[in-house]
Amino acid sequence: LPLEKQFEDFRAQLEDSVVLRERIRAVVLEIESTARLMYSSLLLVYLSRPLPEVLDKSKAHIGTLKDNYSRLADILSECPDQYYRYHGDWRSETQTAVSLLAFTHYLETGNLLLHNEAGERLGLNNSQFGLDLEDYLVGVLFMSNELPRYVVNQVTAGDYDCPRKVLKFLTELNAAFRMLNLRNDFLRKKFDGLKYDLRRVEEVYYDVKIRGLASDEDSTGDQRSKEINDSEVVH
Amino acid sequence: LPLEKQFEDFRAQLEDSVVLRERIRAVVLEIESTARLMYSSLLLVYLSRPLPEVLDKSKAHIGTLKDNYSRLADILSECPDQYYRYHGDWRSETQTAVSLLAFTHYLETGNLLLHNEAGERLGLNNSQFGLDLEDYLVGVLFMSNELPRYVVNQVTAGDYDCPRKVLKFLTELNAAFRMLNLRNDFLRKKFDGLKYDLRRVEEVYYDVKIRGLASDEDSTGDQRSKEINDSEVVH
């Protein structure tokens, strides 16, 4: 009876897929939980904890994240070529994880965490199980949403140099994103939000500058312009 | 400037993906259009046109469908391992195509079109670009939604033997599906619909039987039971 035979087969296949999904779900729940702890550590930056302590606490979770992703990779290695079949199951958690890594990295270095660096940190840089580009970009934009809050609180804590630096960073980031030709999708919508982050930081910088509180080393305007210059102009 | 360099790269990648998607979209529109014509052909069966004629007209479109899918496969062969990344773009059209093939096959043979047969007809049975199992199953259930209508119209046209045959087919199909352990998703929801198709066909069979219109050859009940018996009982 071919019909019965065939469905016998289907049962096995679907069962496998269900089991796989359950296993993925378990790991994703852990990723979510780790990310939440990491976010909670980063929030200490607003509670007047010294930056090194905050970074230590935050970076302590990166190892766990990497372990989580390595388990995810193991699971998916059983079904080669199906990365994108299950991608939706861990997508949003990965975007969050990237945003936390990128914020930590920014706090530490003042630079953007690059795609391959993010992949490395999560153990996602082999060709079979990599960090999806759009997920990385969304994660970066999630991070930029946090920066206006950061700037405001830094100034309140007496760090008057912060707005200038963040403004420079966001301006570069904005210019970089403008190079991309985004479709009308989630990524595009998130990018439109970057404009508001930038505007808010400009306002904070203005508030500091007009009161003569900004440090004087720069003439940031010019500098900001110079740096952006090329990338902006090209196309 | 690593940031700029990186985004230069991103631009290229995203551009490629947009172009690919546009190409996929073009083929999918053709699949949809072919399916629409094939459905029009099949509709003739409700108008009591001779079956061979209907089948001829319907099967004439299968070649076109296969061509369409072969073009789709060519496009996707350029980005190996990303089948499931773009799968959502042709998913629902493929389910419709399967349902049309399966209906045609049922009309011709009284049997269910098997997974590999469906894949073959669409040229989707190589390992790189296959017919997704769930799409096949959804397609089969789409077809079963059509059967009550078929039965009603056949009886109206005086074919009193049809309900018994379709009932037997749907009963088997139902038993087969009951073997599967479905998740709470679209497929499951569609399967729940099968119950109503079955019920409706039972009602029509009842109408015919109680009025003494059904042919007497069988003792369908027993037979139906016997056939189902094993598959139903096993698990």
Added chain:
Amino acid sequence: LPLEKQFEDFRAQLEDSVVLRERIRAVVLEIESTARLMYSSLLLVYLSRPLPEVLDKSKAHIGTLKDNYSRLADILSECPDQYYRYHGDWRSETQTAVSLLAFTHYLETGNLLLHNEAGERLGLNNSQFGLDLEDYLVGVLFMSNELPRYVVNQVTAGDYDCPRKVLKFLTELNAAFRMLNLRNDFLRKKFDGLKYDLRRVEEVYYDVKIRGLASDEDSTGDQRSKEINDSEVVH
């Protein structure tokens, strides 16, 4: 002061447009009210009133409708070429009006009210102020939604021949609509609904037929098939 001068101008233009819109609104409210009365007259068909009386009452409103549209045309003749600018303001009321005219026409003649006939009845058949094609088609589909109810009640009232006739009509209509290549919009969605109307009427016809209540003159199946034949097959 060119700015001031310019806005002086704008004020006049916008004022004109506001006034125009208010005038359109007044007429559209009357169209809606007339259509509602006409629908209410048609509902008498379910309250066992003789068909001629129902038709008389219904057709009594057509003159009013035509007057309404003639006033609308007068208003729009003041701003040539802007028909489609304000089209949205009377669109849905016109679709309803068409559906009522088409139902009345079907009750009277058993045929479909054609596009130009509908335009004529509403005085909308000059080239400046015509009946938009999509509005006509939506109106026709609105009418088809009413037919299952009509068939059910006709049978209850003892008219066993009605299902066959309506089925034939809807089958033709369905075949005709299948010729169109509809975009994925409101019209397409409405057309998808036609399938359910057709199915419901098939069921009613079945209920009558299986009980031997249908009149015997025909062998509708064949006939239905023959009529549809050509149009269905062409593409």
Added chain:
Amino acid sequence: LPLEKQFEDFRAQLEDSVVLRERIRAVVLEIESTARLMYSSLLLVYLSRPLPEVLDKSKAHIGTLKDNYSRLADILSECPDQYYRYHGDWRSETQTAVSLLAFTHYLETGNLLLHNEAGERLGLNNSQFGLDLEDYLVGVLFMSNELPRYVVNQVTAGDYDCPRKVLKFLTELNAAFRMLNLRNDFLRKKFDGLKYDLRRVEEVYYDVKIRGLASDEDSTGDQRSKEINDSEVVH
């Protein structure tokens, strides 16, 4: 068969309309893309790049825009009198384009780009294919949304005279818009936003003034009052 004949006709008409829309869509995508590049050029003004350079870069795109609109006009000339039927398809892109032209013009001249000037620049000033008045007005308001950001960044960069000038401009613009009797629609909503732009610029001007940073040439208050005087009082 009048029904079949009629639908044959319909098919042709709808097909034409679909094709037209696809062609419009292609041009509109290009308008959007050109506008995006032009906006990128204008953004350099926030980076304190020399104004002439910014204006040059920005104005370089106007020719492309004009070409785009000329192609749009060609397409629409094939279906005379249906401008407003398809108007919605390019509406929002045109508003953006106007806002960019108006911002460029303001930066260059300190004046408002007038309706006919805007139309000219886009090649939209013939009577068949003009620049819709409401689109123009919305575009102007889009531009005014950009001005507070401009002022904040100019002050940060040390240009303390900018707030006074922009305030004067926005005050005039506000007075001009107050002359219009707007309906409760998108335009009205956008106009309500102008109030907030004005308020923000007043705040910046205040910040500069109270700190003695504003240049002293004026006695802006009076002047501002005098200029507005008449237009404000008349009605």
Added chain:
Amino acid sequence: LPLEKQFEDFRAQLEDSVVLRERIRAVVLEIESTARLMYSSLLLVYLSRPLPEVLDKSKAHIGTLKDNYSRLADILSECPDQYYRYHGDWRSETQTAVSLLAFTHYLETGNLLLHNEAGERLGLNNSQFGLDLEDYLVGVLFMSNELPRYVVNQVTAGDYDCPRKVLKFLTELNAAFRMLNLRNDFLRKKFDGLKYDLRRVEEVYYDVKIRGLASDEDSTGDQRSKEINDSEVVH
């Protein structure tokens, strides 16, 4: 740090609840699976398998169900008085289980399985972990939805006495349900469905009766009418 301490506590408590929920979920999945198998067994009745065999197969699952519920009770005994906190997690599966038990019971005895009987069968009749009354009632109505299908298939298979019995049963059940004051909720909606089940069974009964197929063995009818009268009596 009392605040931190308190939240530490909350986290632990909520974590316990999450763990509990996962454990509940595991059991509920088994209940669902058992119910599915039991339903498969009961489906054999539509295939005219001998009743004793069907009942045996079906009742074989009751023990498993009871075990499942006993495990559920064990889990919930760890958090006394929180039955209704987690009730939503097994609610719908319990309604299904009740419906299967009630159908089995009806097939065996021709009577309704009462609330306490159902609770007993599932081991749900102690005061700590009981069978929610509304779940029981919904389960009963689920069962009644199955009866028209049962009747139709029984008649098709030649059991002409079945409609009379089921009709009597459903009439009583309907009278019983009418004693309840329901809120406008799911239960009431389900109860509305009972009326349609009743009507369908009546129709089959008269189909059989009018054709002289029903056996004449008793005159329960009159009695039934009498009995109903009592149950109808208002309380």
Added chain:
Amino acid sequence: LPLEKQFEDFRAQLEDSVVLRERIRAVVLEIESTARLMYSSLLLVYLSRPLPEVLDKSKAHIGTLKDNYSRLADILSECPDQYYRYHGDWRSETQTAVSLLAFTHYLETGNLLLHNEAGERLGLNNSQFGLDLEDYLVGVLFMSNELPRYVVNQVTAGDYDCPRKVLKFLTELNAAFRMLNLRNDFLRKKFDGLKYDLRRVEEVYYDVKIRGLASDEDSTGDQRSKEINDSEVVH
């Protein structure tokens, strides 16, 4: 035919209500237009026009407003006791009108326009057609939203005494509003805004004070503090 008769009646009554509403709408449009002109007059205060002139221009509209409301009262006197049935139709315009009256009054007297005074000015103080208390309160809060802007512009124009006076006024107003128990509605949301208005005015006050720009004429300050204490006292 009592049913038809009753509905005939209803139709007449509802028609009356529709007509009434249209008449109300006409008056409300005029109220809106008058309010717009009055607001335009008041805007002159931001342009440093002499206060008496501004007040004259503004108060010139009060008579018109009163006339408008008297016409509204006439209309509503035809349907006694239905004030609140139609209240929603003029609610928001009345709130605006109150805010303009209150602003004018504040500019003239430095005091808050009380509920009964506002009612009087609009001719709304008879018991049949009064000024709804919540509308009055919302109107007052609308006015308070305008005060920060007023203060900023006054200081810019060199009136350094204004912040102190407005601050005193808003402080009292805030204390007064805190006596109310509000629901979680629009009024409460507006009241939340008052806190921000107050803060903004304080900021300006201190800007002026710290720079020694404020005049020293009285020592109302201490008094203010004392007065506030009383009003804060709980009741």
Added chain:
Amino acid sequence: SAAKKTRTMTTQSSLKDAFSSYADDLNHLNDKREKVVKASRDITANSKKVIFQVHRISKSNKEEVLEKAHKDLAAVVDQYVARLVKELRGSDFWKLRRAYSPGIQEYVEAATLCRFCKSGTLLNLEEMNASLSSLSDPSHKPLQINILDYILGLADLTGELMRLAIGRISDGELEYAQKICTFVREIHRELTLLVPRMDEPYDMKTKMETMLQSVMKIENACFGVHVRKSEYNPLLGSGDPSYPLMGVAGGIDL
């Protein structure tokens, strides 16, 4: 500036007094609204019970059942509507309408259902309001159910009539079902004309769609009975247009 100071002081205290009185007014209104909402909930719950009571009707117990329903309905009026009237006393009916409208609509549904079952007619708004006029003490204006709540209640009534009709068919009362069908069709037709004139036409449009579904459910049930009847009459060899088959107590010996 002593004069000025005095004026300021006066103003300020009048501000305080004024807001103190505003506070009292708002508190009073909110308390009243809260009480009205509670009274409305009671009316809803008890009207619903009356409706369930009506659905206990059968061919043989009609008088009994309806008598109890009428008694219960009278109790709703005497107890709960009376309390609403008391809570509303002296205040503006329209101002608090939103607070009591759901209860009144449900009461309209129950009252009109009872009347239809008893006499097959529509209970008029005037009759309803007349029956309520005795509730309030003569010094106050009596509560008048407004036309909007009446019509909205009527729209819901059709749902209950649909349930009743399906039940009556099962009970063999085909003519009764047919009568309900005609009644509901008439109400549907009449309400169609009122929709755009309602204060909130949008809500009414939604109700009209539900109502049309109800009408069609009754029509489909009547259709089912009819085709069966038409099949049986020939089978029975009888031209008798009566239809004694349906209905448990319908004369066929079971």
Added chain:
Amino acid sequence: SAAKKTRTMTTQSSLKDAFSSYADDLNHLNDKREKVVKASRDITANSKKVIFQVHRISKSNKEEVLEKAHKDLAAVVDQYVARLVKELRGSDFWKLRRAYSPGIQEYVEAATLCRFCKSGTLLNLEEMNASLSSLSDPSHKPLQINILDYILGLADLTGELMRLAIGRISDGELEYAQKICTFVREIHRELTLLVPRMDEPYDMKTKMETMLQSVMKIENACFGVHVRKSEYNPLLGSGDPSYPLMGVAGGIDL
């Protein structure tokens, strides 16, 4: 078949008895739910009044205002929560949770707000529950506010604290505002970790977003104060880090 008949009769009457008892149970449950809903509405309304009372606080009337707030809060417990406890008596707290949860959440909001204003600390769930244990008569289990309602109430508390903070800044109580800011940040941070463990994480997510908005409103206000202070201190030619400028009664002679 006499035996059979008898059995049938028995069954049938047992069916009637059973449903008659089901009917009683359902009626009883619905009545109780209705009463609980009403009690909950009263708790909500009166807790809201307590919250408004707290917002009447100012630098100089703190004790007075809070004393009254505490008295009012006690009255909410004694009168309205007590009635809820009475209505719930003997029934399952979780089963009727939906009916009383809004009221309890608002009560949590009011009680924790009072405590914070009085002592700057978070009122614990245990303390709250301890204070409620006296309400019920000893034969019944006392009402225990569950952890979910407590947390949901806490989430709303942050909105009130935001209002409080803005007001305190206007009153010159900068340190108080700063303290609120820290407190709210801590609550936000702690709740962040709880979200996925809540019974209905989705609702909580919405509340978290509102809460973050509230936190940022306070932070922005503190930022505004800070930059102004930093500008003035040099202007005043003083290195004094204290900030005597803000606040109406803050020492500057008006």
